Amino acid sequence: MPGDALAGRLTPAEHDAVRRLDQTWRQEPGFRGWLRSVDHKPIALRFLVTAFVFFLLGGLEAATMRAQLSRPENTLVGPDLYNQIFTMHGTTMMFLFAVPVMTAMGLYFVPLMIGTRNVAFPKLNAYGYWVYLFGGLFLYVSFFLNTGPDTGWFSYVPLAGPEFSPGKRVDVWAQTVTFTEIASLVGAVELIVTIFKNRAPGMTLNRMPLFVWAMLVHAFMILFAMPWIATASQMLAMDRLVATHYFNPAEGGDALLWQHLFWFFGHPEVYIIFVPALGFVSSMVSTFTRRPVFGYPAMVFSMVATAFLGFGLWVHHMFATGLPALSESFFTGSSIMIAIPSGVQIFCWIATIWYGRPRFTVPFLFVLGFVVLFIIGGFTGVMVASVPFDLQVHDTYFVVAHFHYVLIGGAVTPLLGAVYYWFPKITGRMMSERLGRWQFWLFFVGMNVTFFPMHWLGFRGMPRRVYTYLAETGWGGLNLTASAGAALIAISVVLFLINVVRSLRAGAPAGPDPWGGDTLEWATSSPPPPYSFAFLPVVGSREPLWEPGGMTVATGLRTDVREVLVTTLLDAAPDSTHRHPQPTIWPFVAAVGTAVTFITLIFTPWGVVIGFPMLFAAFTGWAWPRGDDHREQLMVDHAS
């Protein structure tokens, strides 16, 4: 179908324009087209699907751990495999699922919400996806070859150093992290530049949807947090491969240096995952109460404040290392303070719901579930900010309970709601509400049955990362309960998959705007055409689709070449146009070169020498002026 939601009321001239757009932005068919695509929607969708596949793999790992721990001295998996599994679970969920899935939601919906046709750097975007995919594949291939990392997702030295972890397992971890960092940084740059320079005319910064603000904050946090882990993981790799001694106390290195570097990334990471979820919740709250979220400036300020404070709490992961008490108090203060912006946002949502007219759809149920679960995780978060209390529960199942409430409750629950909410936009079909309700309640109950008892396991002395425990400890009952809860979550996830597959085939057609949303993604057809909008929307308020007069559109962009509008940073006034690339294979080639370099480096420093020419060739091809573009440029010059 040509065009978008406006297609019905087009003049013949406009029909021509839409036909030309269809031709210009056409997706290449087949496998070749799949490899060469530079459109943000299929790439972000791949990102989402890949991230959910990793979510399932991480979930299978969790299920295996819960099966092993369901009774004392169980022998389902031994220590060697268990240690790999819990490391894979953490690494998968943090690096291959949670951050990428959030970035991917941004890469799909930010351009739609700000009314542009693609992300700012389409080739780079494709490169980011391929690097991420190769990193994930590399980790899992290694795992199935019994070379999965086994020192935890945090890989503390000296355990992860060359002396205590010979072999390649930790190298696999360090390089996987490097892959995902590149992908994350690429995603962050895409989001920031797209948000700053490609907003629809009239969408000033203070008219941006809260979702877009959340993604902007998410991207900036990645930009400041990821370089630390990139540095740290490369230092670890060098300690292991070329015998530097950054972390070796025997040679003047320092084991705690790793912890500082890791957590200076690792704590912001939690908020990198959590802040986009705040954006999902704001979108859903406003749509399902049919009123704008109350306190827009407070909401924006809270997200920005969360990002700043998020960088000032890393030491609360290190209270047990015996740092000076005064410095610990500062981190207690900042860790407690970060509860304030979260509180403000929850209060603003409750106020919005109070005077709104809530519709109890499945996404809205997930929003309510999110608030309940996240509050529990928030409370225990304030508790572990206390040094004496933390020293009791640190590295126990209490903390496992805490951060699963925060990450599953605070991020995965809104994400599942967001899938129900935006699935119609992506696929053009609705998901089943009936199955969705079943899924929600199983998930909500399962989540609590699994993780609530873990608080008490922690108090009763059960440390994290143990592959088994003695019957005499008395931990069997609570562990069995937790494992039963995990089974409920597993059933809920299966229902979700069934719902997705069935709705893809037989879901009710959605139409452009099934929920009556207020943001621009609902102004185009579902699924959106490759150029997203036939006519660029012009924005006059924060809720462009709820404006009484309907939408206005801008014309003037060329339809015969891939052109997007560049607007000014603050006011989104039209500034210039930007020519976008045709489909190209070079991002894929460059990613292959990157993967070859990183993987070879594990075995020999000659990896640099082998990889450099490949990457040089790939990036040369990437930047090579295309003949077609050139000719078009001349035609323009001639015409003008």
Place this chain on the structure above:
Amino acid sequence: MIQLPEAGHSALVPAGPQARSVDRLWDGMYGTSIVVFVLVVGFLLYAALRRRPSDGVPIEGQVSRMLTAVVIATGLTIAVLFCFLVLDISVGSALSRTPSGATRIEVTGHQWWWEVKYPGARPGDQVITANEIHLPVGRPVTIELRSEDVIHSFWPPSLTGKRDLIPGKVTTVSFEADRPGVYRGQCAEYCGHQHAKMAFLVVAEPADRFGAWLARQRDTAVTPADTLARRGRDVFVSTTCAMCHAIEGTPAGSHVGPDLTHLMSRHTIAAGTLPNTRGWRAGWVADPQSIKPGTKMPPSDLSAGDLQAVLAYLETLR
């Protein structure tokens, strides 16, 4: 023989002032959290489910009411958090004071067991044992923590919170047991393969009994009279056993593994993993890898007769 279920192993069943103050802190925070949780979720559900009057409050009135409500809720949040902060720091500073006149004990972490030293006034007075810490009730102890390999974390929940053992550093933790008893602890920092089976016991006993225990631990092993045990001693000092284990009073003097001079005085073997009974000792010496896969103790290649002799000898190490 003390059964493990009797051993205190819970932060919520404190047996000393340090753990008790954290337990009280938890009670306060837990109570506050329940109240706040009920309030917030109550407001949320009421906001979502309340019956909406058809005439409704005009928009202007709604905004000012929402603003008031959010400001009050935020103010209350800040007040509660500030109370938490004051409480945290006051409890924390009380706990971080190092007591004077404390008994000093040195604990060194190894993959995957605990070496325990009681320094003496004279060189011969030093006591070395493993996986079991005795201390006097009602007197503060300060434990100096070191690591021989990777990072471990010392944690007897009934007595005190954690302190990491970090290679290249010395950390300390001070606490006191005010009820006699046996308390269990377990390594709390992931330290590799057998992190799960790196436990220890803390035996808190009246000062006189502690003194007597310490005096006995200073004794060296005597050569057994029994011929089987004597053969066991010869096997022990002449085979791989002596390459890792020390028995004071014999040529075996290596401290790679636990000191066995007073093995029979301990409740457990294999770092709190097995009860210290003849059957488990036999199983452990013969095939430690099937009990604790990856442990640094290699399987023994002793003949059945030699094994029996070594076991008989170990039983004399009281």
